[in-house]
Amino acid sequence: MAEPRGRWCVPCLASLEILQELCREEKLTCAVLGIDKINLQEYEVEYLCGYKKEKGQEYYLVKWKGWPESTNTWEPRRNLRCIGLVKQFRDDHSKFLAKVKAAKRLKLNNCADYKSTVAEYIVMKSKQRLALKRWEEELNRKKNHQGKILVENEVDFEPPPMDFHYINQYKPSLGINLNSDALVGCECLNCLEGKCCPEEAGAQFAYNAQRQLRIAPGKPIFECNSCCSCGPQCPNRVVQKGTQYDLCIFRTSNGRGWGIKTLQKIKKNCFVMEYVGEVITSEEAERRGKFYDSKGITYLFDLDYVEDEYTVDAARFGNISHFVNHSCDPNLQVYNVFIDSLDTRFPRIALFSTRSIKPGEELTFDYQMKGSGDVSITETSEVNSSPKRQRRIECKCGSISCRGYMN
Known part of the structure; x- marks a missing residue:
């Protein structure tokens, strides 16, 4: 039986402006494009x-x-x-x-x-x-968080990336099931004082009353979930609320491609953004990694909180963290976060500030996951290991402590 009319559609690669141009050139009207007989000759x-x-x-x-x-x-x-x-x-x-x-x-x-x-x-x-x-x-x-996203390029004529799709949460590849249903939650009246989700998971409560981190790098974060009795103002709901800051995707002037800078002041130990992408198996990550290495790029991030079964690939599917550059002296640090799902194979990757960050300052993290000062961590710590990189890639971070290579 034939499908009812209106059920099928084909995405158009032309922009709204180009379609409007075609309508006016051919003197056609289109309600969807906002071209009618009245404004057909509008300038x-x-x-x-x-x-x-x-x-x-x-x-x-x-x-x-x-x-x-x-x-x-x-x-x-x-x-x-x-x-x-x-x-x-x-x-x-x-x-x-x-x-x-x-x-x-x-x-x-x-x-x-x-x-x-x-x-x-x-x-x-x-x-x-x-x-x-x-x-x-x-x-x-497309974003589902509070902070705005701005884009600027005052360096060259580079257009927006053609093959990048913005997503707000992990996108499982074929055959991977991301079970995100919470099974149990807390019944605290005050999660800062009660026996909350972190304690039930054998972990330390991650935040203070101002929602700033109070745990060391390498320690997991367990936030309250959809089954908890506490409300949205609970101090143990931070990463799940998304990015709160206005951020700008900008073109760097020293050959590092796109980067991210904050448009607002960020205090130390505050949540900045989450690293999301396509979740793939480690075997598939190895295959893709060889191709990325040949291009001198990679967006692969191991999910190895306990085991090394899966990897996040933010090359084609990701959020604003896709554009965060490497630095040997970074101002962001990675933490593993568990909210609705307690499956240790699929921790959420959250980036927190390691120091106070001024408006206009570029946001960076260390691809080898070594922080600075009192937040330094080793490659054998519990946090995510560095993104997969096989070929030696020159580092252009420009910091005093630059190692010369990103891997």
């Missing part, structure tokens, strides 16, 4: 891509939102009400000049060459900025 400035001055009057070349580039027009400055876009155009122009002076390699034979080159630069930056903005909006739609 909104998307970005400015050229500048000229004629008879003392300034003109800007305008790319209209939802319209193909063939419809770009020169508009006098007095007709434009997009003050922010004009400022952005001028900023891009200034940055281009700075790059030219710094490189001292770009030879411009005449005025036309210069105008063509700077226009190309500004258009590329404008398109990249729009792509990053769309990606930023997508990430914020």
Whole structure:
């Protein structure tokens, strides 16, 4: 029997703007895209891509939102009400000049060459900025935590990663069952004082009243779960609430790719983010590891709290932690966390601050899991071992204690 109409759909790889352009080019209306007979001829400035001055009057070349580039027009400055876009155009122009002076390699034979080159630069930056903005909006739609995610690239023309899918929790690969059902919970009136989940598991209560860590690295964290009598304000519910800070994915300037920086102050011993990805077997991790090594990258993290059966791979599926870089002097430390599931084969990986972190500071952790100062741990401790790395990869962290290699 045929399926009812409307049951089938195919995901489109084109962006909303491109589809709007196609509609206006073909003079078609589409309710889903917001194109109707009224706004079919509507014009909104998307970005400015050229500048000229004629008879003392300034003109800007305008790319209209939802319209193909063939419809770009020169508009006098007095007709434009997009003050922010004009400022952005001028900023891009200034940055281009700075790059030219710094490189001292770009030879411009005449005025036309210069105008063509700077226009190309500004258009590329404008398109990249729009792509990053769309990606930023997508990430914020998909995340389930309080903190916002921002994206910026002031270094090069690198676009958003094409083959990365944002997830909020472990994604089990075929044949792996992640049982997350809690079987028992506490009945505390005050979990800081009662016989709570950590004590029942033979562990120490991990947090103080301000929800900051009070246990040493290598010790497991047992949080209250869905069966517990305590409410959402319980001080033993921290990792499960997700990232509370506004974080920014930014392009590093020293060849380390994307990185993460905080936009807010983070106090010492506070939960920052969780490391999630696809859960695979260690055998599959070995196979993927060889491919990642050949590319000089890896996102493999062993789940070896007790046994070494499974690995988290955040290469294609992950959250914001996918972009956290390595440092030999990190400001984040890894802890194993158990909440609803007490299966020791599948601990959740949480990253906590090892010191006070200032706004704008990059967030890093040591891929060999060696902290700094009083939180140093050994490779034989109970925490997760380092991500799988076979080929020696040069370290570019720039810290005084840099070992020269990430593995």
